[in-house]
Each structure stands twice: as structure tokens, then as C-alpha cells.
Amino acid sequence: MNSSEIIIIGGGLAGLTAARHLAAMGRGVTVFEKQQLPHHKVCGEYLSKEVLPYLKQSGVDLEDAPHIDRLVLSSAGGKSLSCPLPLGGIGISRYALDYRLYQAAEKAGAVFVWQSVEAVLWRDPHFQVTTREETWEAPYVIGSWGKRSVLDRVQNRGFFSKSSPWMGIKMHYRTEYPKDQVGLYGFEGGYGGLSVTESGAVNFCYLIHKERFRETPNLESCTKSLLKEHPGLREVLEEAEPLFPKALGISNIYFGHKEPNKDHVLMAGDAVRLIHPLCGNGMAMAIESGRLLAEVLDEYIKGGNENRRLLEQTYRKIWEKTFKTRLWVGARLQQVLTSPNGLNIGIQAGAKVPFLLRTVIRKTHGTV
Numbered sequence: 001m002n003s004s005e006i007i008i009i010g011g012g013l014a015g016l017t018a019a020r021h022l023a024a025m026g027r028g029v030t031v032f033e034k035q036q037l038p039h040h041k042v043c044g045e046y047l048s049k050e051v052l053p054y055l056k057q058s059g060v061d062l063e064d065a066p067h068i069d070r071l072v073l074s075s076a077g078g079k080s081l082s083c084p085l086p087l088g089g090i091g092i093s094r095y096a097l098d099y100r101l102y103q104a105a106e107k108a109g110a111v112f113v114w115q116s117v118e119a120v121l122w123r124d125p126h127f128q129v130t131t132r133e134e135t136w137e138a139p140y141v142i143g144s145w146g147k148r149s150v151l152d153r154v155q156n157r158g159f160f161s162k163s164s165p166w167m168g169i170k171m172h173y174r175t176e177y178p179k180d181q182v183g184l185y186g187f188e189g190g191y192g193g194l195s196v197t198e199s200g201a202v203n204f205c206y207l208i209h210k211e212r213f214r215e216t217p218n219l220e221s222c223t224k225s226l227l228k229e230h231p232g233l234r235e236v237l238e239e240a241e242p243l244f245p246k247a248l249g250i251s252n253i254y255f256g257h258k259e260p261n262k263d264h265v266l267m268a269g270d271a272v273r274l275i276h277p278l279c280g281n282g283m284a285m286a287i288e289s290g291r292l293l294a295e296v297l298d299e300y301i302k303g304g305n306e307n308r309r310l311l312e313q314t315y316r317k318i319w320e321k322t323f324k325t326r327l328w329v330g331a332r333l334q335q336v337l338t339s340p341n342g343l344n345i346g347i348q349a350g351a352k353v354p355f356l357l358r359t360v361i362r363k364t365h366g367t368v
């Protein structure tokens with residue numbers, strides 16, 4: 001049977017960060033990822049600057065990504081508001097970011113297996129990790145398999161049986177858009193973001209309620225219906241050239257509670273919890289949680305401790321201290337902005353009390 005000191009299931013941002021960090025500390029790491037990199041993913045691709053120093057230190061070069069320091073809110077009714085972003089971010093495609101992080105992890109010594117994991121079982125004192133082709137063994141497993149995976153069903157995680165009405169749709173376009181700006185565009189049944197990525201492509205990614213989506217026959221016509229309704233989106237995208245053969249879409253995006261550990265598997269990134277996309281902080285949280293978990297696990301292994309409960313409690317406490325407030329604020333924001341007329345009210349309030357918006361943004365982000 002194949003074995004590894006640590007197995008990481010899921011090579012997205014959280015898994016790749018944990019893999020690079022642990023491998024750089026001399027740990028034996030094997031990452032299972034079901035889809036060969038690079039590939040595009042549904043994501044707004046606005047990366048908060050709070051993780052840039054860490055990524056630089058990790059050998060991930062992001063110099064080509066445009067710096068974004070302005071937020072524009074725009075409602076379908078034609079109201080808009082522009083404000084500076086307290087910390088700001090960069091526009092970087094998942095195609096590039098995940099791939100560059102993968103290269104850094106591989107360089108640090110992490111081993112990659114491009115297979116889908118079908119089961120993970122705790123067989124004291126080891127896990128058994130099974131793909132269609134092979135079975136592996138490891139004393140530690142990190143679950144960084146994202147928002148929803150077959151493994152959540154296999155592990156019988158409570159949230160898996162709950163359905164969510166939210167869908168995500170994304171397309172890159174060739175068109176003009178200010179490089180220093182991220183736009184948040186509200187419409188009936190959802191909202192979307194526009195920003196420029198490192199390749200010069202403009203990313204339009206939106207979250208939409210499935211009832212609203214069902215009014216249209218497919219992803220492309222759904223986007224067209226939004227352009228009809230929203231003058232701000234129409235102005236940018238009406239003449240724009242789509243750069244993928246088809247839009248990317250995902251459904252059943254669950255934002256509720258999940259456990260940071262299940263059957264001794266330590267979770268990171270969206271596998272623990274997804275922050276509402278309007279905060280533009282999910283990627284930074286995935287990277288940060290991968291780093292935190294790597295540090296906690298390395299300390300535990302170094303200490304020669306056999307008490308797994310202690311490891312799990314320590315990680316849970318650090319995770320909650322770091323992320324709980326921003327998740328709570330993000331959920332309240334989503335409620336306001338997706339309520340009828342919510343964005344208009346937000347724009348009016350933001351225009352009257354400019355520091356309000358900056359305070360909310362700060363509360364949904366970390367610090368450098």
C-alpha cells in the first residue's frame with residue numbers, strides 16, 4: 001500500500017497552501033486533486049491584499065496582476081457609488097493563481113496524484129484514502145475539497161442533505177474596464193462582480209437565485225437577461241467578446257455551518273465554510289486557513305503528542321478566532337444586498353456616511 005505522512009484531498013487554494021507550507025517545513029505531503037491544473041473556476045477573482053506578503057514569501061509571483069483600490073456599487077435602478085477600498089486587492093484568474101501555487105508546492109517537495117478520492121476512513125492509527133485505482137495510508141489527512149464533494153456525502157456531513165438556492169456563473173470577456181476597480185452589480189435575485197485579471201480579460205462572475213435562473217433556458221441567456229435589466233452591466237458587456245466557448249456554472253452553493261473536523265479529518269478552505277462572495281474574501285480565507293492548519297499540524301507532530309482531540313480543538317479555536325466575525329458580517333451583508341431595494345438603500349447610506357462602507361469592508365477582511 002502507498003503511504004504518506006500527510007495526505008491532502010483537494011488541490012485548490014487551501015490544499016495547495018497547506019501542501020506548500022508543510023512540504024517547505026520538511027513534511028512528507030501527497031496531494032490528491034481530481035482535475036489536472038491549470039483550469040478555470042467559478043470565482044470573482046478579486047484577491048484581498050492581506051495574503052500578498054505570504055504568497056510572495058511562498059515564491060508565488062503575482063507582479064502581473066492589476067492592483068484594485070476602488071469599489072463601485074451599481075444598482076439595476078441606475079444608482080451607483082464609488083469608494084476607495086481600505087486594503088484593496090489584485091485581479092488574478094484562478095487559472096493562474098492555483099497553477100502558480102501548485103508550482104510552488106511541487107518545488108517545495110509536495111507530491112501530486114491526479115485522481116479523485118472516493119473514500120477516506122479512519123482506521124486507528126491511520127487513515128485509508130481510496131481512489132478508483134489505489135489505496136493510500138497516512139496518519140494525517142487534510143480535507144480541502146471545496147464547497148461540496150462526494151466526500152461530504154461519504155463522511156455523512158450534516159449539511160450535505162440541505163439544498164441551497166444559490167448558483168454561480170462566470171465568463172471572461174475581451175472588453176474595456178478600469179483596471180483599478182472592482183464593480184459590484186446588484187440585480188433581482190443576485191449580484192455579480194466585474195474586474196480585470198492578469199491576462200487583461202475582464203471577469204464577470206455572479207451569484208444568482210435558482211428561481212431567477214429558471215426564467216431563462218441556459219447560462220448564456222441568463223447573462224443576456226441581466227444585461228437587459230442592468231444599465232451598468234450593459235454598458236460594459238453588451239459589445240464584449242466572450243473568451244470561453246461556454247460560461248462556467250456551479251449550483252447548490254451552501255453558505256451555512258460546517259464542522260472544521262470530521263472523523264479526525266482536518267478541514268480547510270470552503271470545506272469548513274464559504275464566506276458570501278460579495279465580501280471578496282473567500283480566496284484569502286482559503287489561503288489563510290491552509291497556512292494556519294499547516295502550522296498547527298506541524299507543531300503537533302513536532303510535539304510528539306498523541307491526543308488528536310487536542311489537535312482538533314486547537315485548530316477549531318484558531319479557525320473561529322480568525323474567521324468567525326467576518327463570516328457573520330458577510331452573512332448580514334448578503335441578507336441586506338439581496339433583499340428587494342437593498343443595494344439602493346446601501347448606496348444611499350454609503351453616500352451619506354462614507355466611513356460606514358469602509359468599516360463594513362474592514363470587518364469582512366483580515367489585515368496584512
Ligand SMILES: Cc1cc2nc3c(=O)[nH]c(=O)nc-3n(C[C@H](O)[C@H](O)[C@H](O)COP(=O)(O)OP(=O)(O)OC[C@H]3O[C@@H](n4cnc5c(N)ncnc54)[C@H](O)[C@@H]3O)c2cc1C
Nearest residue numbers: 010012013014034044045046117145146168269270282283
Ligand atoms: C460565485 C462566487 C464568486 C466568488 N468570488 C470571489 C472573489 O472575488 N474573491 C474571493 O476571494 N473569493 C471569491 N469566492 C470564494 C472562493 O472562490 C473560494 O472561497 C475558494 O475557491 C476556496 O478555495 P478552496 O481551496 O477551499 O476550494 P476550491 O478552490 O473549490 O478547491 C477544492 C478542490 O478540491 C478538489 N476536489 C473536490 N473533491 C475532490 C475529491 N473527491 N478528490 C480529489 N479532489 C477533489 C476540486 O477539484 C478542487 O480543485 C467566490 C465564490 C463564488 C461561489
